[in-house]
Amino acid sequence: MGDLDPILVERDGAVGRLVMNRPEKHNALRFGDLDILVEALHSLEDDDEIKVIVLKGSGKSFCSGHDYNDAASSYGLEPGKDGSRPRRPSQRKRLARDRRLGENYKAFQYALKPVIAQVHGVCTGAGLYLVELVDLAVAADDTRFSHAEQRLGLAGNTWHLNSQILQYGPKRARELLLLGDDFDGPTARDMGLVNRSVPFPELEGTVEDWVHRIAQHPRDALVTGRAMWQMAMDSLGGSDQFARGYVGHTLGTNLRFEDDEFNFLKERARTGTREAFASRQRHYTSD
Template sequence: MTDSVIVEKDGSIARLILNRPEKHNALRFDDLDKLVEALHSAEDDDDIKVIILKGNGPSFCAGHDYNDALRLYGLDAARSEAKPRRPSIRSRLLRDRKLGMNYMAFQNSMKPIIAQVHGHCTGVGMYIVELVDLAIAEDGTRFSHAEQRLGLAGNTWHMNSQILMYGAKKARELMLLGDEFNGPAAEALGLVNRSVPAEQLEDTVEDWAQRISRHARDALVTGKAMHQMAMENLGAAEQFGRGYVGHTLGTSLRLEPDEFNFVRERSLEGTTATFKERDKHFKN
């Protein structure tokens, strides 16, 4: 579909492949838009019964491309004397509402989605894995909600789903600490269905996809519709309306002089060095 999102079709299986390997498949906002467009195309294709979501290169998805996000949110610290004007709250809400709808698309897909997870899985990568139907990870996958250390501290898009998945106390722990954990821990938490050695990942995902594709088309979409309705009864639809407002507020914080300010530090040290400083700040 684009260089950043590759679509493969193999009989009744569609593969949506993130393709920014040099960035560990960190997604720009446009990349996420195109991924959702590809998802909807697979939903509309009557030949497709199952969708596999995976990433090229060393990682599944290392979150949003923060350089892109900060630029679009108007938070990129000025390197010139003229400081750019912050965008209005109304424009931020419009952008975040679209972002929330993109996340909802994975939860509400008419056809089953299997996430094939390896390498880094954080931020938007974690959100997608939490929202799709099934997930299989390699044992060495590095999961975390480290994006919460950027000033969110538990202000997330789909809190209802996270509480249902992890339980209230564990969900708060994952959000507030942002600690990293591996595939077997993700399986124990219920984030993924299986954690397998790296050499078994591809075959396991393909086996599950083939087995699911033996169901009738109407049965698959009816089963998913019933699952979606049950989730909505538990608040899974409302959470995205709350989530986009929370994200606008959470990315408009006033930080005090003694608090870690990612945007300020990034303007001085650069993005990669500032991520390291952020993690050191929270570990210490």
């Protein structure tokens, strides 16, 4: 793969690396990028030389979530070239697209081999989902995490609420989703989102130390242990929400706004994506 590919795959002995590669967009993922990312994950799962997988981002950030321009276009929110009112896709098309999106997230929870997230810069939305779903995570101290999806006029995460409740506890999970506040690496470590928070210069070295220690285990031991972990999570209800999540995503991204409510989509159409995000920030941080 070349430098312009949205997802890069690297192989280094027993270590495979998945690199999100849209640095100019802080590695925001389009729907097609996430499809490619999962295909690349499966290619490393099928490679018997690979024992452990690192998920990381190029440039200044890990992943800033979904590319909102791509989502708006896919969901029929963009006006026509002549300025005509957009025609939204049918519910059946939305459900089909969202089911595939849910399966892509689920692929990381059900990965056959251990996956470690190497996190820095911005980690929000879809990027944060991936960190929540993989086995281990190491973050730079100055990483900026947030679950700000609901501030986009969406209902928030629908895919793996069960896993979030198990990970954070119900009250903390609701706090993260409803308030959408930024938090850093040490806070993410204290709440159990990441295993370690280290100064940025130590990030890659820490991850490399971990992956090489994990790669000392036998292949069958790693894969069998991973499968047993998944079965334990299933027994606790950890993955049940995925079956419901795609329906929830279709409903939760198709909401009506009242006149006194901040409408990100309307603001975006009026001022553009960048200014709409700035307006959102002002709205939710004003006293």
